[in-house]
C-alpha cells in the first residue's frame with residue numbers, strides 16, 4: 632500500500648508551483664509597466680524651468696550614455712544592450728503620466744538600472760521635467 636503524501640509534502644508542492652508561476656510571469660514580462668497607483672503621484676516641480684535645468688545635468692551624467700543626448704534612445708552604449716533604450720521623444724512615451732515616468736526611473740528594468748538608490752526623489756522629478764522638454768522633438 633502506498634502511503635498518502637503528508638500535508639507538508641503537499642504544501643511544499645503548492646509553494647513550489649506558485650513560485651515558479653510567479654517567476655515565470657516576471658521572466659516573460661516583456662513590457663516595462665508601472666503600477667496603476669503611480670498615475671496619482673504628484674510632481675512637486677511641475678512646469679518649473681529651473682527643475683528642468685537641474686534635471687538636464689542629471690540626464691547628461693546618468694542617462695545620455697544609453698538614451699542619447701536628445702533622448703532618442705541612441706546613446707553610445709546601445710550596441711551592447713539586450714534591449715533598446717526607450718525613445719523619450721516619442722508620443723507613446725510622452726503620453727504617460729509624470730508619476731509613471733518617475734516610478735520607472737526609480738525602479739529600472741534590466742538593462743536599465745534602478746535609480747532610486749542613486750538619486751533623491753526630488754532629483755528624479757527634475758529629470759522627469761527635463762524629459763518633458765523632449766516632447767514634440769521626435770521629428771526635428
Ligand code: HEC
Pocket residue numbers: 661662663689690693694695696697698712714715716717724727732735736740741742743744746758
Ligand atoms: C544602461 C542603459 C541605460 C541607462 C544608463 C538608462 N536607461 Fe532608461 N532605459 C534603458 C532601456 C534598455 C530601457 C527599456 C527597458 C524596458 O523596456 O524594459 C529604458 C527605459 C527607460 C524608461 C521607461 C520608458 C517606458 O516608458 O517604457 C525611462 C523613463 C527611462 N529609461 C529613463 C531613464 C533615465 C531618466 C535615466 C538616467 C537617470 C536612464 N533611463 C538611464 C536603458 C538605460
